[in-house]
Amino acid sequence: xxxxxxxxxxxxxxxxxxxxxxxxxxxxxxxxxxxxxxxxxxxxxxxxxxxxxxxxxxxxxxxxxxxxxxxxxxxxxxxxxxxxxxxxxxxxxxxxxxxxxxxxxxxxxxxxxxxxxxxxxxxxxxxxxxxxxxxxxxxxxxxxxxxxxxxxxxxxxxxxxxxxxxxxxxxxxxxxxxxxxxxxxxxxxxxxxxxxxxxxxxxxxxxxxxxxxxxxxxxxxxxxxxxxxxxxxxxxxxxxxxxxxxxxxxxxxxxxxxxxxxxxxxxxxxxxxxxxxxxxxxxxxxxxxxxxxxxxxxxxxxxxxxxxxxxxxxxxxxxxxxxxxxxxxxxxxxxxxxxxxxxxxxxxxxxxxxxxxxxxxxxxxxxxxxxxxxxxxxxxxxxxxxxxxxxxxxxxxxxxxxxxxxxxxxxxxxxxxxxxxxxxxxxxxxxxxxxxxxxxxxxxxxxxxxxxxxxxxxxxxxxxxxxxxxxxxxxxxxxxxxxxxxxxxxxxxxxxxxxxxxxxxxxxxxxxxxxxxxxxxxxxxxxxxxxxxxxxxxxxxxxxxxxxxxxxxxxxxxxxxxxxxxxxxxxxxxxxxxxxxxxxxxxxxxxxxxxxxxxxxxxxxxxxxxxxxxxxxxxxxxxxxxxxxxxxxxxxxxxxxxxxxxxxxxxxxxxxxx
Amino acid sequence: xxxxxxxxxxxxxxxxxxxxxxxxxxxxxxxxxxxxxxxxxxxxxxxxxxxxxxxxxxxxxxxxxxxxxxxxxxxxxxxxxxxxxxxxxxxxxxxxxxxxxxxxxxxxxxxxxxxxxxxxxxxxxxxxxxxxxxxxxxxxxxxxxxxxxxxxxxxxxxxxxxxxxxxxxxxxxxxxxxxxxxxxxxxxxxxxxxxxxxxxxxxxxxxxxxxxxxxxxxxxxxxxxxxxxxxxxxxxxxxxxxxxxxxxxxxxxxxxx
Numbered sequence: 001x002x003x004x005x006x007x008x009x010x011x012x013x014x015x016x017x018x019x020x021x022x023x024x025x026x027x028x029x030x031x032x033x034x035x036x037x038x039x040x041x042x043x044x045x046x047x048x049x050x051x052x053x054x055x056x057x058x059x060x061x062x063x064x065x066x067x068x069x070x071x072x073x074x075x076x077x078x079x080x081x082x083x084x085x086x087x088x089x090x091x092x093x094x095x096x097x098x099x100x101x102x103x104x105x106x107x108x109x110x111x112x113x114x115x116x117x118x119x120x121x122x123x124x125x126x127x128x129x130x131x132x133x134x135x136x137x138x139x140x141x142x143x144x145x146x147x148x149x150x151x152x153x154x155x156x157x158x159x160x161x162x163x164x165x166x167x168x169x170x171x172x173x174x175x176x177x178x179x180x181x182x183x184x185x186x187x188x189x190x191x192x193x194x195x196x197x198x199x200x201x202x203x204x205x206x207x208x209x210x211x212x213x214x215x216x217x218x219x220x221x222x223x224x225x226x227x228x229x230x231x232x233x234x235x236x237x238x239x240x241x242x243x244x245x246x247x248x249x250x251x252x253x254x255x256x257x258x259x260x261x262x263x264x265x266x267x268x269x270x271x272x273x274x275x276x277x278x279x280x281x282x283x284x285x286x287x288x289x290x291x292x293x294x295x296x297x298x299x300x301x302x303x304x305x306x307x308x309x310x311x312x313x314x315x316x317x318x319x320x321x322x323x324x325x326x327x328x329x330x331x332x333x334x335x336x337x338x339x340x341x342x343x344x345x346x347x348x349x350x351x352x353x354x355x356x357x358x359x360x361x362x363x364x365x366x367x368x369x370x371x372x373x374x375x376x377x378x379x380x381x382x383x384x385x386x387x388x389x390x391x392x393x394x395x396x397x398x399x400x401x402x403x404x405x406x407x408x409x410x411x412x413x414x415x416x417x418x419x420x421x422x423x424x425x426x427x428x429x430x431x432x433x434x435x436x437x438x439x440x441x442x443x444x445x446x447x448x449x450x451x452x453x454x455x456x457x458x459x460x461x462x463x464x465x466x467x468x469x470x471x472x473x474x475x476x477x478x479x480x481x482x483x484x485x486x487x488x489x490x491x492x493x494x495x496x497x498x499x500x501x502x503x504x505x506x507x508x509x510x511x512x513x514x515x516x517x518x519x520x521x522x523x524x525x526x527x528x529x530x531x532x533x534x535x536x537x538x539x540x541x542x543x544x545x546x547x548x549x550x551x552x553x554x555x556x557x558x559x560x561x562x563x564x565x566x567x568x569x570x571x572x573x574x575x576x577x578x579x580x581x582x583x584x585x586x587x588x589x590x591x592x593x594x595x596x597x598x599x600x601x602x603x604x605x606x607x608x609x610x611x612x613x614x615x616x617x618x619x620x621x622x623x624x625x626x627x628x629x630x631x632x633x634x635x636x637x638x639x640x641x642x643x644x645x646x647x648x649x650x651x652x653x654x655x656x657x658x
Numbered sequence: 659x660x661x662x663x664x665x666x667x668x669x670x671x672x673x674x675x676x677x678x679x680x681x682x683x684x685x686x687x688x689x690x691x692x693x694x695x696x697x698x699x700x701x702x703x704x705x706x707x708x709x710x711x712x713x714x715x716x717x718x719x720x721x722x723x724x725x726x727x728x729x730x731x732x733x734x735x736x737x738x739x740x741x742x743x744x745x746x747x748x749x750x751x752x753x754x755x756x757x758x759x760x761x762x763x764x765x766x767x768x769x770x771x772x773x774x775x776x777x778x779x780x781x782x783x784x785x786x787x788x789x790x791x792x793x794x795x796x797x798x799x800x801x802x803x804x805x806x807x808x809x810x811x812x813x814x815x816x817x818x819x820x821x822x823x824x825x826x827x828x829x830x831x832x833x834x835x836x837x838x839x840x841x842x843x844x845x846x847x848x849x850x851x852x853x854x855x856x857x858x859x860x861x862x863x864x865x866x867x868x869x870x871x872x873x874x875x876x877x878x879x880x881x882x883x884x885x886x887x888x889x890x891x892x893x894x895x896x897x898x899x900x901x902x903x904x905x906x907x908x909x910x911x912x913x914x915x
Contacts, residue, residue, distance in 0.1 A: 539767060541766075544755070545762060548748060551746075552742065552746060555739065555740035555741075556735050556815070557732040557735025560731075597750070602751070603750075603755065
């Protein structure tokens, strides 16, 4: 155990106990505390509130934090990816979707309790991910990508439904935020059982996981059934996380931060990771809940603690990352099977270009009218053109810009999970947008755009500080980005929980819309996209060398700091510009580069160009779908992009098994 | 006396809680194939990485009379090519593309990939016997072929000095001899320098002109292969009694006694 842990753990524990004790003493002075055993009949109201509200709440914070920390540690060990956490496998989103569906379609189900519904949703989502993973021997990269895809599809559907059925929003949002309010000890009992069972099971798995840290081949060579161990470990992690999700709601970030903190504090090997991650997770959640309790007198009981974890945990991780030593786990293993490589990439690139042109043409020409579909005649075309052209241009440019940013970041970090959404740029833009919404009584679109841009720039600056640090490994940069995203997500959850009119405006923007865009804005976005594309092509040699790692890149005399800085900057500009239009939820930046690669575009120049074309196509299709599916109402653009892209990418991943 | 390639004075490398290299002062001659040998953890790979400017070190180190940190990244890469022990996976790259990366120090990020560059790449592939593999994906080749592909990348870099970190540890005996013969031929025919980290003491004695031995982060000995191939010298380096036999052609071979 390292010195850092020895100093910080007791401090955090004291803080957690102190905060809880403060809240408890404020509720009821010490001499009046009820004696064990608690019998509600003999107690007054304050005593009941303490014994059956505050006390189980304090315990459940510890238990839930421990469960999430353990779940995250197992997932990171088995997927061998430092950015894996319970949300990565789609667990939380699956639970969320199930709850949203149940609330709207079958409210009776919820009378039994949220737990079975959420558990079923989480199980289904994780099952789907495991099924995809099974085809590749549960290889880490495939699992994480599949998990993110399933998760984003589920939350896209959930958000779309939430938007359509606004009056149920508040209760869902509170569940989403992960409130820890308790009315009795039943939650503690069931969660304690799960944590105890999970801990036991994890202890049994610790040796196989330790062997697995050699990599799949080494482990198989030692006679281990790699697929079985991976399945069992992933299953255990899902069970732990899904239980917490069902019991308390979405508590983001603890599952990611706890193992990351333990590792940066210098713990090496699986066993310390499995032991200390639950402890750290429990402390993180307890401290956060203690802070909520301390502030609760002001803002009311219902403020969700889950919304706060990112708010405190995010900056904490950011602050710790550069200070602590220690290694992140080895890079992801390449068990996915090589992506195909085309001999003549020009053909598919020109094919994509033609497709893009045809699609744009068709989308202008064909439209939906109240009683069916119509091909426009010349007269209506000239009438519609000024309305349709700007949004087409804007959608395609935004898609291309996001895809370019994603391709750059994936090559820069040599991590297939990097994308503008993951690097926190979108999160920053969201924060900026929200700030603008709240700062002005009647914000103009200019003010909102500026807000998003400034937010994106700030998030980017933060991540850039990390990048410019000497020898900062790419995984830590990713972690920094995720911290920013988590921070933004918590602020958003907190805003949503207020249920104010402004929160509706933000929620609408989150899913993106191209309806309000003017010609000038569309053209300037197109100019940005083309300029970024040109700049990316100019840097394609860096992009070819960087995936080989810093050793080779430095050996070839590549100016590492400069290359990183300029690529991050370029990616940030592209993301900031595009996010203003489509909202931060699109995930085009994650999907499009993968699609380009899976189609066989291997060389850096072809790859980024193909990704840009695919991104533009995706957004065009999404724009069309968003306009047509719910005619005459418009559905969110970013959601549609996720809905179209995610299944396509899953299909591409399944297909190219060699 | 021959010219000096590296001049090392009071070099030390620390990681938290441990000193990997301790007070090493050393002169590496130019125009020779130099072997870095020693037991596991003796610091030979660390020393090579310091020379490749991959990790910072205390003390003063000069390449061709100029301190390491005074070289610009590209100038350094034109002088010196480094092959890491574990070559990273080259996702989706064929051999020609990998070898072309070696031209980066010459054309930079924006410069034209001119006829000179094409010639250098073709020549490097021919020299390393990779001509037939030009369009094959690097990740699909065998270990020996992949090693030669990476060697070809270093050759295309046209650096005067090659630094190789255990280039033969994953190869069979025939490929070991092949790779070392290739390196030796390149050095002697084209007047290049090479510094190679080697495990195999007999290979070091047979293919290298100058031996530097490390032990526990300190310099244990340096000299010619003949000076190395003595029983007491080997015992001092590896801490194991060794027997030195002489082959009919006069070449010496060491085996554990």
